Amino acid sequence: MKYQSVDSFEKHIREAYPDHFSSSYLIVCPQDFERKLIIDKVASALRRADSECLHSTFSSETPLNEILQQLCTKSLFATKAIITIDNVEKWTKQDIEKLTQYLCNPSGFAYLILGASSSKNLEELYKKSKKELVLLDIAEEKPWDREKRIAQWLVSKIQEDKKNLSSSAASYLLEHHGTDVATLSQELEKIVCFVGDKTNIQLEDILPIASGSTLLANGWQIAEKVVWKREWQPLPSSDISFLISLLGQVRYHLQLGMQISTLQDKNIGYAEIQSLLPSVKPANVEKFYGFALTYTKQYFYEGLLALFEMEKACKKGSLDPMIIWESFLTKLTRNEVKT
Template sequence: MVVDFWGKIKKRRLSSLYLLYGTESFLLTETYELLVRTVLTEEEREFNVSVYDCEDTPVQTALEDAETFPFLGEKRVILIKNPYFFTAEKEKEVEHDLKKLESYIMSPSPFSIVVFVGPYEKLDERKKITKLMKEHAEVFVASPLAEKELREWIVERAGQSGVMVEEHAIDTLLKLAGTNLMTLANELDKLILFVGPGGMIQQETVEKLVSRTLEQNVFVLVEKVTKRQIDDALQVFYDLLENNEEPLKILSLLAGQFRLLYQVKWLAAKGYGQQQIASILNVHPFRIKLAMGQAALFSEEELTTVMRQIAEADYKMKSGTMDRQLVMELLLMRWNEGITNNIQ
């Protein structure tokens, strides 16, 4: 959906009215910026872009601006942020002339592109103004991307710079950087800069250059444990210590990851699929997919035992009865002795 929507903009199949809303703020920003880049040259942007916020400015003020002729250009872009009158939010101190807005929606300025942008999960479909807007505007809903859309987004973003991406490289990028679009964009831009126009981002390049978040490092640590690669798991732990991460914080995230594995395994045993589990746990489906792969290597009994051992390690760290780094090292080595054979 994202790539299709952007494709229409790039082909200059433009509307006079846009309504962009949703919880994925990075997508909202990218879509608006793409509109501006497509409609206006760099020189035109200085004089023909206006930004208004409905929290402190009446919408009619923005619409009056939209009816003003462009300066040294053919189009104007008017960004109207936080249009809460499309939602069920209560009226605020600013008085918005919604009759004026209705009239504008029915007959928008031919030389302006008006873009309403709001970080709202949903709109109030019962309102006349909302129905009218959705009927006449191009609507884009910025929701968290599914795995397929994430992959398309990565390929599209790299393609804008003339760079291709191997399928395995995408797998590794998602594993190491996670599904947060801001983080992914930063890491992808770094990879694009490294390979240059006409280049190909390969798995080895991703492994070499991508910075792992603390959460992703903990995921890798768990993966090493499941494969009984404890030396590698210890190395991940030591790398985290070098980055000034606290053993207690690492243990807490480790507990969260194993808790997720237990929940995923339990729900899968009840017959729930990946998408259903993601919805129940409010976790991105791609993360659930990875967790299902890790959980398959444990029995429920083993995961229960692991959680108990983590709780014991947590108590030792917090009570000060043992050095925190040593507690973590002993825990990892203990798992090495019985991770796949009913942990004792």
């Protein structure tokens, strides 16, 4: 059984709990830290299902015969063994063939969890053992799918500390640090320590301790100038991942503009609007309140529609990011303003 989505794979693990786990799993993920997290999650599910399992971890440098002996020997102290081995793609062709033979006829005494940074050298292994082996392969995950998944991971990860992370704060972290889970994990630790007892974490809460490259940090400045000042801002990078990150920043400003403009249309004053937007800094409410007076609500609505079209174009991946961005700017600057 093969999965190319972490969500689908984790659903499979949940549905297999507690009595229908496979004897063997293979996790193919280019990022070492993230691969280890997934492997640990599978091992944790197996231990929850049977607390008497004994978990052992081996490196790819451990002789395969030694590992096979562990797999095929019933433990005197545990109901079953859980054996994890990472970087199996580094094994020799002969060892991989020997491992494949085991996977086709696995021991009833152990669970085996394998990790690899790529599926290179492992295609034949999966082909021959797919009846017994469950494979998660995210080596070719699309950038936008990965960003969406990591954004969800950020939110669920910080919930382990009984805290909630706003979508704008999650977008900011992705903008500054990309989708490297090891780096993001460290940033979340910093944020949890910094905010103390606060449970709802907004963008404003993480700005004092946020760090990142100058190029990525410019994304928020570009989004603000494009939405609020209608300035034609060139895209500073032709990397599609940068444009995908910029989508979230532009969306944040368009949605904020829609909120402020809607409240203004109801003749709600500045002081009350500020109280209705507690997650936005007062100085920013004041600044954007003034800008919003010059725009119709339709301007922000049409901007969100244009943003949706830009997001679809990014996902298709057939156009140059520069062309996609300039097409969005053309639509946005043509939108209606107040006279």
